[in-house]
Amino acid sequence: MRFKVGGTLAYEVLEPSTFIINIHALHTPAQTLVEERFTVDPAHHIEELSAAHGESRFIRLDAQQPGMLNITYSALAETSVKLIPADQLASVQLMGMDTSVIPYLYPSRYCQSDKLYRFAHNHFGHIDSAFEKVLAITDWIHDHVEYLSGSTNSQTSAYDTVTELAGVCRDFAHLGIALCRALDIPARYFTGYACQLNPPDFHACFEAYLGGNWIIFDPTHLIPLNGLVKIATGRDAADASIATMFGRVNGLSVTASCELADEGFEPIYYVDGQLSGLSYL
Template sequence: MTFNVNSSLSYVVNGPTTFIFNIQALNTNNQRVLEEKLEIEPQMNFEQYTSHDGNSRFIRLKVQQPTNFTLTYSAVVEMNYTIIDESNSAKTVPVVELDSYIASFLYPSRYCQSDQLMKFSFKEFGNYGSVYETVVAITDWIHANIEYTLGSTNSQTSAINTITERVGVCRDFAHLGMALCRALSIPARYFTGYAYQLNPQDFHACMEVYIDGNWIIFDSTKLAPLNGLVKISNGRDAADSAVASIFGNAIGTNVYVNCQVTGEYFEPFNYSNNQKGISFQ
């Protein structure tokens, strides 16, 4: 499956400001960037670099003088995903057997206070027969109990805020799901990307959960098919995978995002209780 992805971000800069952007499609074993283009208008010098774990591609831009500018990105991305049958899923890999990278996604983080949600997690989700069933139950609970409302939260909203206020957007749904998984000793990481058939189009966030040696994707918003996602980044939470980080005096004025399939037949895939998951690792 091949996708065309596009994004554009515009800013008014009032004083010296450094920007770090994270909007480029990631190259992975199952996702290949066939072609891409990055432009800044007016033209400015910028630096590109990759995170130490290879899970993010960053653009760093330093603006010294007041100005307006627009960053535009486009890419053609080939996606190959794996359907994983979890009908015979075993218990989660014991923590003692996890390598250091996987184990890092068990810890509480800035937006995922899993240590404060352990009692709730064990009460609500501690009695399922498999890890997959547990994560499906968590995903369904969030979908049923948290109201998805655009503009309802901000960059300070955490999993604790979301479960208390019962409202949020995609990043809040992801943070809460990850926190509940980690509270049950199930590794979970943040996923940000482009999403085909998301309405309205925007950058999208969900979670990947480590089950039986595979990172399987779950989206409690259920707003886009899981096989219509193009990965930008993974991280412990949105602090690692923010689309734009601003250090200085600047205001965002416009965001445009689009993701389309390139003329192929598309059959949407969504997780369900048929015990099949999807992996992009």
Template sequence: MWLHASCYLEFKIPVDTPFLLMLRPRSGWQQWVGREQYVLSPSVPVVEFTDPFGNLCQRLVAPAGPFSIRTTVDVECAEGADIAPGAYFIEVQSLPDEVIPYLLPSRYCESDRFSRMAQELVYGWSPGYDQCCAIVDYIRRTFQYAPGEGVDTLSACEVNAKKKAVCRDMAHLGIACCRALSIPARLVVGYLETLKPMDLHAWFEAYVGGRWYSFDPTQDDMQGGRIAIAYGRDAADVAIFTQFGEAVELSVMEVQVQRLSEPPR
């Protein structure tokens, strides 16, 4: 199916401010970008590069005053994420080189502090995909999904001490537990067609059975089209915008996702 997604950001900039943006999804085997538009107002020079995780990143300097970014994209994707009960655990020595960084503790995913908890959560479950499901089930049962309350980014340890969290922080906990079991896991930021209330969304992927599979502790199932914008070890790697220097005000943020009845022309 085809999804049309858009993101509009409006800032109040006190002085000329360098920005690093991550707002362009890339085509891959799970999604195909058919058409996109990226508009800056006022228009400024932009330099694009690919970061170590394969994300498309844009560098620019926003001038003082009002500054806005509008992106729209039409993407072909599946109607729901693949599921694979029983997908096998891959021993570390047999993992591809490129997934090894997703085994290590990171700023918001302190996997070295979750070994005992993770083992308890997956006791009796088959190694691999089924263990990831056990972790996700625990997070869903234990924490209240509280969209819109994520002012501060929380690490897995901080989330584990609370009763509610946003999608990003719940994903951090899932990632930390997976890595504690030597299952590579990474954070994904993007669009989810069925998300309510609509916003940018975060979930995680785990590498089992020879490929990446999506897991989302905030949703009851994996139905609904998803558009991945960025991948990383945790939230520090996948911020949709990072500004440097004096603080700026994000005055407007609007996200929309809708299913298209036919492919874009």
């Protein structure tokens, strides 16, 4: 499927500052960029960088003069996904795990899986199938954590979310990741543009490593799982922030959009009895 995606960021720069901007869609075997455009107004020195293992594309922007700064990105992305039968999505033994996957087993800043070990095993440890275990985690979060805009901030962690039972997509994803890791299932943060999200925004969900594949899960249940355009993955939101500023800067606005560019889109959701997992790789 093809999607038209876009994002805008607006700032007031108060002193010479450097920005790391992470709103470019990724180039992957399953995601092709037919066209894209990135503009900065007023013009500043920019440099495009890529993470070591292709988890994200960054723009490093050097704003030497105080004033307003407007950043605009747009792209036409073509994505393909694959459905993998649940019986092929077993847990991967640590001895056979690729070294690039192992870091996604560890606790991280926002995903304190070590603090949630007992909770995870008490609620989900009895489920034999790894895929069904992650589905159960996803459904528990959806059913027990209230989606509440403005209820959390940049310091909120998975442990806070399971305590307060409220959050936004970022918090839902962090909790899903932490619970998976507590059950020895590698999991990573996924941020992207999301089709049919209302209101439009950048969206966070997570991927679990099952049967040698990264399988997408969205505890918010707000979007079709095959309606995403990937921007970045990481251990948690600290690795996949839309923008990071070094200097005195006031954030003014952030917008995102994702629209279908093709007809015939058939949305996919995980429901009771789902027999397949969906992968973007």
